[in-house]
Amino acid sequence: MTTAPARPTVIAPGLDGVPTDVDLVVVGLGVTGAGVALDAATRGLRVLAVDAHDLAFGTSRWSSKLVHGGLRYLAQGQVGVARESAAERGILMDVTAPHLTHPMPMLLPLTSGVTRRQATLTRAGLLAGDLLRRGAHTPVETLPRPRRLTATEALQLAPPLRPAGLRGGLLSWDGRLEDDARLVTTIARTAAQHGAHVRTRARVLSATGSGVELRDERTGARVTVTARSVVNATGVWAGDLVDEVVLRPSRGTHLVLRGDCLPGLAVSVFAPVPGATNRFVLVLPQPDGTVYVGLTDEPVTGAVPDVPEPSEPEIGFLLDVVSAAFSRPLHRGDVVGAFAGLRPLLDTGDGSTADLSRRHAVLTSRTGVITVVGGKLTTYRRMAEDAVDAAVAHAHLPARPCRTHRLPLTGAAPRPVLAALEDPPRLVRRYGTDAALVLATAREVSGLGDAELLAPLAPHVPATLAELVFGVTHEGAADVDDLLDRRTRVGLVPADREAARPAAERALELAQAHRRAPHR
Numbered sequence: 001m002t003t004a005p006a007r008p009t010v011i012a013p014g015l016d017g018v019p020t021d022v023d024l025v026v027v028g029l030g031v032t033g034a035g036v037a038l039d040a041a042t043r044g045l046r047v048l049a050v051d052a053h054d055l056a057f058g059t060s061r062w063s064s065k066l067v068h069g070g071l072r073y074l075a076q077g078q079v080g081v082a083r084e085s086a087a088e089r090g091i092l093m094d095v096t097a098p099h100l101t102h103p104m105p106m107l108l109p110l111t112s113g114v115t116r117r118q119a120t121l122t123r124a125g126l127l128a129g130d131l132l133r134r135g136a137h138t139p140v141e142t143l144p145r146p147r148r149l150t151a152t153e154a155l156q157l158a159p160p161l162r163p164a165g166l167r168g169g170l171l172s173w174d175g176r177l178e179d180d181a182r183l184v185t186t187i188a189r190t191a192a193q194h195g196a197h198v199r200t201r202a203r204v205l206s207a208t209g210s211g212v213e214l215r216d217e218r219t220g221a222r223v224t225v226t227a228r229s230v231v232n233a234t235g236v237w238a239g240d241l242v243d244e245v246v247l248r249p250s251r252g253t254h255l256v257l258r259g260d261c262l263p264g265l266a267v268s269v270f271a272p273v274p275g276a277t278n279r280f281v282l283v284l285p286q287p288d289g290t291v292y293v294g295l296t297d298e299p300v301t302g303a304v305p306d307v308p309e310p311s312e313p314e315i316g317f318l319l320d321v322v323s324a325a326f327s328r329p330l331h332r333g334d335v336v337g338a339f340a341g342l343r344p345l346l347d348t349g350d351g352s353t354a355d356l357s358r359r360h361a362v363l364t365s366r367t368g369v370i371t372v373v374g375g376k377l378t379t380y381r382r383m384a385e386d387a388v389d390a391a392v393a394h395a396h397l398p399a400r401p402c403r404t405h406r407l408p409l410t411g412a413a414p415r416p417v418l419a420a421l422e423d424p425p426r427l428v429r430r431y432g433t434d435a436a437l438v439l440a441t442a443r444e445v446s447g448l449g450d451a452e453l454l455a456p457l458a459p460h461v462p463a464t465l466a467e468l469v470f471g472v473t474h475e476g477a478a479d480v481d482d483l484l485d486r487r488t489r490v491g492l493v494p495a496d497r498e499a500a501r502p503a504a505e506r507a508l509e510l511a512q513a514h515r516r517a518p519h520r
């Protein structure tokens with residue numbers, strides 16, 4: 001594997017000292033924009049990448065955190081999209097981000113709500129999905145083959161399932177992200193290591209194919225930047241910058257439960273929606289001890305909100321479906337957090353819409369702005385490649401060929417190397433081989449011992465002070481929200497967020513004091 005050049009990783013808020021003439025400006029630092037910044041920087045282009053708020057502020061932090069192999073698309077006959085998903089899943093899990101991805105066992109319980117015909121069709125689909133895995137050269141060591149389970153085996157993997165009427169289960173494997181926002185942060189850091197200028201709190205007020213007008217969201221200062229190409233990667237906000245792009249979002253909601261609501265759950269479960277054919281709610285155990293339950297699909301009208309809010313009917317629907325599949329009924333009081341993200345639907349101009357959550361679109365505007373929208377976290381790399389290819393062709397940029405399919409993100413290493421690391425396991429899961437750098441930085445900046453730096457921030461909150469300090473020193477975190485909502489995901493549970501707030505304030509103070517007097 002190639003290693004990144006040893007450059008300082010500068011991700012900073014605001015526009016002080018920003019370059020005013022670059023090859024490519026990327027607007028938006030979700031997974032797509034961060035991917036574009038990395039792709040363009042590693043082709044030798046001078047890149048400025050900005051976000052109005054923070055890294056992963058938008059949809060990218062509200063996902064189900066799955067690395068999809070494309071089974072869903074196969075079921076809809078979209079073989080090309082399915083193949084692309086499986087290929088990108090393999091690249092993420094084996095080359096670019098083995099440290100941030102994990103194999104995830106998924107169980108479809110064969111309850112009375114799943115007919116024998118449905119079970120046979122699903123089994124055939126899983127076997128076809130396994131062919132895609134093989135076609136993508138993803139080894140069984142990374143993603144084992146699907147298999148049929150007896151009812152006893154299904155209950156061993158998912159003890160809280162309702163046993164009455166259970167005739168067995170179908171077990172399959174897909175990928176899971178440690179944390180979607182961490183993937184974005186890691187891509188952005190890698191882009192910065194390769195020379196991209198990465199700025200948060202920098203809003204693009206207007207864009208053409210030859211430049212942007214920016215506003216520093218902290219000071220209000222405005223800066224004009226000339227560029228040979230501009231890529232609009234602002235997700236569901238893409239139409240605000242380029243009026244030819246008309247999007248109609250739809251909301252997807254997840255609940256957050258404590259793990260003890262569904263004790264012993266060792267796999268993700270497809271909970272069948274009662275009365276519907278082939279519709280499921282996903283129950284997804286997370287590494288921090290919580291369980292996510294999702295997903296809904298609700299049309300959204302009016303202005304696109306900065307942070308979408310789940311509705312009470314969506315919460316009720318998800319609780320009802322899970323209560324039907326598991327022995328213990330779930331109640332509103334079991335919901336310790338809930339979050340929602342927006343999918344973009346592209347208005348095709350003839351009164352219909354195209355669901356861009358399957359396939360992404362690259363569109364060139366009248367003034368030459370390249371918009372890249374839709375797709376998935378899983379396919380971000382391919383989306384970035386397509387967008388930069390379009391920019392290079394349109395503006396005749398002197399760029400080298402794309403190489404991100406064989407470029408490990410910072411901290412990546414083969415799974416056996418990661419397994420042999422002796423650093424704290426939580427840091428290895430979130431930073432890979434950079435775990436040692438995280439701890440060394442926190443020690444140097446704070447002067448504290450490991451016991452304090454690595455202790456869970458609060459009951460139920462496994463995040464550590466070491467991570468928060470590193471968020472400030474190396475990942476551009478500028479305030480408590482950046483630290484608790486994006487560099488870590490403590491904020492997904494409001495009560496945990498309040499408990500961890502003093503630690504986040506302390507990390508900011510420690511980093512500031514160190515900046516003022518580095519050799520205390």
Ligand SMILES: Cc1cc2nc3c(=O)[nH]c(=O)nc-3n(C[C@H](O)[C@H](O)[C@H](O)COP(=O)(O)OP(=O)(O)OC[C@H]3O[C@@H](n4cnc5c(N)ncnc54)[C@H](O)[C@@H]3O)c2cc1C
Nearest residue numbers: 028030031032052058059060064066204235252376377378
């Ligand atoms: C509910 C839900 C669940 C999903 N689950 C999965 C999953 O499990 N696996 C998967 O692979 N995919 C999943 N997806 C899809 C995936 O999350 C999205 O495709 C992806 O995150 C979109 O990223 P993006 O970078 O294009 O947009 P965003 O993440 O929304 O980023 C856009 C950024 O642009 C910034 N911005 C906007 N306007 C401006 C401006 N004027 N100036 C500067 N910055 C600006 C915003 O602040 C934001 O940070 C899911 C999607 C949804 C909605």
